[in-house]
Amino acid sequence: MKLTVLGKSPAWTDAGGACSGYLVEGEGGRPFLLDCGNGVFGKLRLRRDYRDVEAVVISHLHADHLLDLVPFAYALTVGPDAGAVRRPRLIAPTGADSFFRHLVGTWDSEDLIGRAFAIEEYEAGAELEVGGIAVSAHAVPHxxxxxAIALAGEGGRIVFGSDGRSSEQLAAAARGADVLIAEATLAAPDPAPEQERGHMSAGEAGALAERAGAGRLVLTHISDELDADRAIADARSSFAGPVEVAAEGSAWVV
Ligand SMILES: [Zn+2]
Ligand SMILES: [Zn+2]
Structure with missing residues (x-):
């Protein structure tokens, strides 16, 4: 299985970048997207034909993880092959159907997402098969x-931590991952009381990777306005394995 970064920005896009989005390609199955934040659809088109995408898996219902479902839906419903393309699966958390209707309903297009995609709502703990890969969803605090979305292929396991503070839930989801893709939104740990924290620093991501026994740590959801070298050094202060900052086009094969 191969995972390629299409976008790694936090909620405000990097210069020329895209928000959360990853292309996942299994051995025999069709490709799928993990998250589809703003900018991701255009980045996908640089690499694959969107008509081949089997599914989009959404980690949570925040703008930077889903807004490019809108241009993707227009391509599928009014693009040159509209009607001839199989509807991709849209695998999203409970309440997503109503959320999408409300979102696109603000310009009177309530059924846009539902016409373009076959929506499947999932609950925490769900275990699915997508593109020949076992996909599981683990609730994490944000x-x-x-x-957090875990991908298990024949060769190993990649865990995408989604957004969230450092937590036991994320450490459990990431246990033994060959590659842990963890958010590092903050330049330093959030001083707020733990229950109010929604994001991690790179140092916290490193400590989490160590606790989880991950093989490799990829820092994501990190702005190009932060110092990448410092983020790597912060993570390495508690994680002995390889650390890198996600970049558009970075890919890992397990
Ligand atoms: Zn986010
Ligand atoms: Zn979020």
Whole structure:
């Protein structure tokens, strides 16, 4: 299985970048997207034909993880092959259907997402098969319901931590991952009381990777306005394995 970064920005896009989005390609199955934040659809088109995408898996219902479902939906419903393309699966958390209707309903297009995609809502703990890969969703604490997404292929396991503070739930989801893709939104740990924290620093991500016994740590959801070298050094202060900052086009094969 191969995972390629399409976008790694936090909620405000890097210069020329895209928000959360990863292309996952299994051995025999069709490709799928993990998150589809703003900018991701254009980045996908640089690499693959969007008509080949089997599914989009959404980690949580925040703008930077889903807004490019809108241009993707327009391509599928009014693009040159509209009607001839199989509807991709849209695998999203409970409440997603109503959320999408409300979002696109603000310009009177309530059924846009539902016409373009076959929506499947999932609950925390869900175990699915997507593109020949076993996909599982693990609830992690953030601002609102959020899921770390674990991908298990024949060669190993990649865990995307989604957004969230450092937590036992995330450490459990990431246990033994060959590659842990963890957010590092903050330049330093959030001083707020633990229950109010929604994001991690690179240092916290490193400590989490160590606790989880991950093989490799990839820092993501990190702005190009932060110092990448410092983030790597912070993570390395508690994690002995390889650390890198996600970049558009970075890929890992397990
Ligand atoms: Zn986010
Ligand atoms: Zn979020």
């Amino acid at each position: 601002f609102g319901p959020t899921h």
